[in-house]
Amino acid sequence: MQRFDHVLRSQSLGSQKTLSSFHFGTPGARPKVYIQASLHAEELPGMLAAHHLRRLLEQAEALGQIQGEVVLVPMANPIGLAQRVDHKPMGRFDLNTSENFNRHYPDLCAAVWPQVQNKLGPDAAANVETIRQAIGAYLDSWQPGTEIASQxxxxxxxxxxxxxxxxxxxxxxAVLHLYTETPCWPAFEPLARLLGAQAVLLAKGSGGLSFDECLSGVWWQLADKYAETLPDAATTAPIPQACISTTVELRGELDVSHALASADASAIRGYLQHLGVVGGTAPALPDLACAATPLAGAQFVKSPVPGVLVFAAKPGDRLAVGDLIAEIIDPIHDSVHALRAEVPGVMYARTLERYATPEDDLANIAGSVAFRTGNLLGA
Structure with missing residues (x-):
């Protein structure tokens, strides 16, 4: 294992933050897997799972079982981890810019298309290398002006x-669930099985330029763009989905325990064994706990009124249309506002808050029929 410490651009005199990465296996070996945790810094289950996964990777490396390359960043947001206001962690938004730490990543397709469009040919592997070199050159030339941009x-x-x-x-x-782009889903089905995911949300570009879609989106976007330019591009200059990425939601913020983290780390190791990046006998795949559904079919339950929030449904409950999700109580006017499911599906997440104000996001239900458009992600 090799450790590298990456010093972020300083935002203020006398202040410096460092991002650490741990590298297992042989640099440049394939397949390469990148794993990071707690990009939203108050979301700690992933950080603890990464702690347990590091031990498993160290053991595998000691046995000579790392057959590709694994890069692990167990704490991906030193900026957010240091942010607290009134004793409360503030790890989702950068207090300096008000930007979500998981938005505003570069549009790599727009960045490299002018450089690669005339260099692609019939060899898919060569095209992948050409595109990766162009992305690497773009990143080398990027001069971030702020601390968050350098991160x-x-x-x-x-x-x-x-x-x-x-x-x-x-x-x-929440219950454990995954977000991934539609072209990536078949390759992530084993991971969903091993983790016991109770919802899988699919989209082909959900908006917001999140970290994961920055990395997987460039490949299908370039393929689509090239097909627009050259209708038979799939055969004359094939661009495969050379990177698949997913956001793994490891339940809720309070689900921080060695038992859960150890089980999640073991499941991820099992997935790495299925990929062939870690040796040893890959575990048998359990049944898939859910069908994948479109992110555009998810009901994002919002509060229409202020009041005390009393949930009737909990994460993991399967709801029918009309089932009661929660009530919002106004004790001044003695009113009760009922919130009901508008789509059938599993309620996979809900807020920790118990006082609601208008337009607050309260809960999510994984519906199977797409109906939403535009930016599909929340704040």
Whole structure:
């Protein structure tokens, strides 16, 4: 194992933050897997899972079982981890810019298309190498002007040439679920089985330029763009989905325990064995706990009124249309506002708050029929 410490651009005199990455196996070996945790810094289950996964990777490396390359960043957001206001962690948004730490990553397709469009040919592997070199050159030339931009640059630079990217997050209160782009889903089905995911949300570009979609999106976007230019591009200049990425939501913010983290780390190791990046006997795949559904079919339950929030449904409950999700109580006017499911599906997440104000996001239900458009992600 090799450890590298990446010093972020200083935002203030006398202040410096460092991002650490741990590298297993042989640099440049395939497949390459990149795993990071706690990009939203108050989401700690992934950080603890990464702690347990590091031990498993160290053991595998000692036995000579790392057959590819694994890069692990167990704490992906030193900026957010240091942010507290009134004794409360503030790890989702950068207090300096008000930007979400998991948005505003570079549009790599737009960045490299002018450089690669005339260099692609009939060899898919050569095309992948051409595109990766162009992305690497773009990242080398990127001169970040702020601390958060330098953090984004380091994270993307560590991951852009990976075959597989796992971004470990969690929700407020939730069952384990995954977000991934539609072209990536078949390759992630074993991971969903091993983790016991109770919801899988699919989209082809959900908006917001999140970290994971920055890395997987460039490949299908370039393929689509080239097809627009050359209708038979799939055969004359094939561009495969050379990177698959997913956001893994490891339940809720309070689900921080060695038992859960150890089980999640073991499941991820099992997935790495299925990929062939870690040796040993890959575990048998259990049944898939859910069907994948479109992110555009998810009901994001919002509060229409202020009041005390009382949930009737909990994460993991399967709801029918009309089932009661929660009530919002106004004790001044003695009113009760009922919130009901508008789509059938599993309620996979809900807020930790118990006082609601208008337009607050309260809960998510994984519906099977797409109906939403535009930016599909929350704040």
């Amino acid at each position: 984004r640059k380091y994270l993307v630079s560590l991951a852009y040439d990976a075959d597989v990217v796992l971004d470990l997050h969690c929700d407020c209160e």
